[in-house]
Amino acid sequence: QVQLVESGGGVVQPGRSLRLSCAASGFTFSIYAMHWVRQAPGKGLEWVALISYDGTNKFYADSVRGRFTISRDNFKNTLYLQMSSLRVEDTAVYYCARWDSSSLKGIDYWGQGTLVTVSS
Amino acid sequence: DIQMTQSPSTLSASVGDRVTITCRASQSISSWLAWYQQRPGKAPKLLIYKASSLESGVPSRFSGSGSGTEFTLTISSLQSDDFATYYCQQYNSYYWTFGQGTKVEIK
Numbered sequence: 001q002v003q004l005v006e007s008g009g010g011v012v013q014p015g016r017s018l019r020l021s022c023a024a025s026g027f028t029f030s031i032y033a034m035h036w037v038r039q040a041p042g043k044g045l046e047w048v049a050l051i052s053y054d055g056t057n058k059f060y061a062d063s064v065r066g067r068f069t070i071s072r073d074n075f076k077n078t079l080y081l082q083m084s085s086l087r088v089e090d091t092a093v094y095y096c097a098r099w100d101s102s103s104l105k106g107i108d109y110w111g112q113g114t115l116v117t118v119s120s
Numbered sequence: 121d122i123q124m125t126q127s128p129s130t131l132s133a134s135v136g137d138r139v140t141i142t143c144r145a146s147q148s149i150s151s152w153l154a155w156y157q158q159r160p161g162k163a164p165k166l167l168i169y170k171a172s173s174l175e176s177g178v179p180s181r182f183s184g185s186g187s188g189t190e191f192t193l194t195i196s197s198l199q200s201d202d203f204a205t206y207y208c209q210q211y212n213s214y215y216w217t218f219g220q221g222t223k224v225e226i227k
Contacts, residue, residue: 031164035216037218044205044207044218044219044220044221045156045164045207045218045221046218047157047209047215047216047217047218047220050148050214057214059214059215061215062121093201095163104152104170104211105154105166105167105169105170105173105175105208106154106166106169106211107156107166107209108166108175109153110164110165111163111165113163113165119177
């Protein structure tokens with residue numbers, strides 16, 4: 001069965017960096033585009049970034065562009081989000097999510113999320 | 121960026137009620153719209169894609185309609201499992217955006 005397991009969250013001071021990982025299993029990771037989506041405590045969903053199946057195309061929300069970098073390792077079946085210059089407003093649960101871009105369905109599988117807290 | 125606006129923000133309803141949630145896009149997104157359900161502490165779940173296509177395994181009481189800039193999600197007869205928050209999301213461009221959410225509460 002499809003599984004997406006995020007890790008790497010925690011408490012970090014403003015201005016510091018953190019790297020999130022998402023281990024994928026149960027499907028052919030290398031043929032799917034992947035997203036990061038976040039949700040601040042008590043707030044709605046915010047799309048963060050998208051990476052194409054082969055890693056050649058990357059897209060970012062305005063709120064994170066220039067600070068966050070999405071990447072993937074198709075040999076390790078792992079998605080990453082490198083976050084730098086973190087701000088208090090980046091505090092959120094971060095979900096990795098799979099997009100079947102061939103069927104253009106929207107996000108059909110989500111991880112359980114990992115909490116990032118940015119606080120001094 | 122394309123802005124998505126949902127209404128209402130909160131909806132109070134009873135089991136058996138027909139419920140409609142509206143989502144408006146700031147520019148035309150054709151039919152590139154999805155609806156998700158999120159229960160507290162859980163990841164979202166895909167309900168509807170391409171504005172009106174029902175995701176496999178989703179009960180038929182859920183339906184979606186619309187195109188261009190106006191879309192609706194309808195629950196024909198609300199069940200206890202359906203009390204949750206619902207989000208629309210556009211994927212007309214590679215810069216995806218979500219609506220702010222509609223919380224469906226027990227009346």
